[in-house]
Amino acid sequence: MTPVEWLPFAICATALIGLGLYGLITQPLLLRRIIAFNMIGSGIFLLFGALSASETAGTDPVPQAMIITGIVVALSATALALGLAVAHAREGGRDP
Amino acid sequence: MSVVFNTLLSVIIVAVAAAVVLGRQAFMAVVFFIAYGLLVALAWLRLEATNVALAEAAIGAGLTGILLLMSWTRLRALQAPAPPRPTRLIRMLAGLGAVAVTLGLLAALIRLPAHPGLQNAVAERLPLTGTENPVTAVLLNFRGWDTLLETLVLLAALLGVWTVTRDEDWPGPAGRRHRVLPDGVLAQFGRVLPPVALVIGAYLIWAGGHQPGGAFQGGTVLAAAWVVAVMTGHLPAPRVDDRWMRAAVLSGPAFFLGVGVTGLSMGTFLWIPPVIATPLLMAIEITLAVAIAATLSMLVFGAPEREETP
Numbered sequence: 001m002t003p004v005e006w007l008p009f010a011i012c013a014t015a016l017i018g019l020g021l022y023g024l025i026t027q028p029l030l031l032r033r034i035i036a037f038n039m040i041g042s043g044i045f046l047l048f049g050a051l052s053a054s055e056t057a058g059t060d061p062v063p064q065a066m067i068i069t070g071i072v073v074a075l076s077a078t079a080l081a082l083g084l085a086v087a088h089a090r091e092g093g094r095d096p
Numbered sequence: 097m098s099v100v101f102n103t104l105l106s107v108i109i110v111a112v113a114a115a116v117v118l119g120r121q122a123f124m125a126v127v128f129f130i131a132y133g134l135l136v137a138l139a140w141l142r143l144e145a146t147n148v149a150l151a152e153a154a155i156g157a158g159l160t161g162i163l164l165l166m167s168w169t170r171l172r173a174l175q176a177p178a179p180p181r182p183t184r185l186i187r188m189l190a191g192l193g194a195v196a197v198t199l200g201l202l203a204a205l206i207r208l209p210a211h212p213g214l215q216n217a218v219a220e221r222l223p224l225t226g227t228e229n230p231v232t233a234v235l236l237n238f239r240g241w242d243t244l245l246e247t248l249v250l251l252a253a254l255l256g257v258w259t260v261t262r263d264e265d266w267p268g269p270a271g272r273r274h275r276v277l278p279d280g281v282l283a284q285f286g287r288v289l290p291p292v293a294l295v296i297g298a299y300l301i302w303a304g305g306h307q308p309g310g311a312f313q314g315g316t317v318l319a320a321a322w323v324v325a326v327m328t329g330h331l332p333a334p335r336v337d338d339r340w341m342r343a344a345v346l347s348g349p350a351f352f353l354g355v356g357v358t359g360l361s362m363g364t365f366l367w368i369p370p371v372i373a374t375p376l377l378m379a380i381e382i383t384l385a386v387a388i389a390a391t392l393s394m395l396v397f398g399a400p401e402r403e404e405t406p
Binding site: 011042 | 109110113122144159163177182191201230242249250262310392395
């Protein structure tokens with residue numbers, strides 16, 4: 001793949017990481033912080049994937065496999081985080 | 097031409113991401129995040145990573161979307177007090193920090209040395225792995241360790257979700273009761289979608305052996321079929337102490353671990369002999385897909401919750 005093909009996605013990914021970081025710090029709601037954290041994760045995956053697509057001879061399966069693993073782990077972490085957020089709200093939702 | 101498309105797609109992804117992060121309402125953020133996941137799946141297709149695109153669409157957009165929507169409903173019903181917004185100074189500093197991180201990554205991107213990648217090494221040994229899909233070969237054969245530990249992470253997450261159940265709710269049907277109009281749109285949807293999803297899920301698992309697809313993508317689509325059938329009221333939610341469900345959850349990691357230990361007796365943990373690699377990999381893939389479907393569904397249903405207390 002030529003740089004002009006993958007570079008837009010690599011640049012896009014850096015913007016996603018920055019946006020997610022900003023949301024994680026400034027959003028007061030736990031639900032939205034979890035969403036922002038997911039965005040950082042997907043930005044990192046996209047950066048990794050775009051860079052690994054930069055080779056000339058075909059696509060590299062190793063990063064792809066690692067990213068799929070990452071997506072599944074991100075989902076399970078999100079499910080746990082959302083469960084904790086709901087439990088936190090049930091207990092009154094105040095900071096300890 | 098593809099340059100224009102890729103650039104346009106990147107701009108749209110960033111715009112939707114900005115709507116997710118900066119938008120006023122939490123519900124809008126959730127909806128935009130689902131759209132964002134589908135657009136990112138499209139980006140993966142453009143990067144010729146079809147396996148990842150399937151995983152992103154099914155897991156990143158689909159299941160994460162359902163999870164977020166269900167959690168949003170629960171959180172709204174609980175009416176927890178909203179914490180105060182951070183001060184202007186903190187927001188400005190956060191903005192500066194985020195811009196600095198993005199610029200730093202861009203600077204690193206330019207300086208990155210060229211690298212050959214591992215595709216040739218994978219292609220060389222692909223005939224010994226028992227699959228023609230190089231991504232499946234990496235997931236189940238070369239890097240079996242990662243995948244085994246990943247299924248254990250899924251188990252740990254499920255245990256974590258279950259531990260926040262209130263004592264009086266344990267053990268019960270997973271999640272909350274869903275009320276659906278018997279002749280409404282959702283109920284109709286629940287009749288049409290699960291059979292289609294079952295076929296697509298089974299196909300994706302089978303296809304993983306030779307073309308894009310695999311246990312994770314197919315298992316997720318199977319999970320989606322189950323989740324839709326339960327959410328539309330056509331099936332009861334499984335109880336958290338249901339033996340069949342627990343057996344399904346444990347089957348994949350247990351089988352994979354068994355293969356690993358058998359390999360150990362022949363010299364290497366998780367060694368897959370090339371002679372029986374094709375059927376063995378298919379067996380691993382099917383049991384993993386069943387376990388992933390069960391675990392992801394249970395993660396989406398959540399902890400047992402009888403009726404919300406006021």
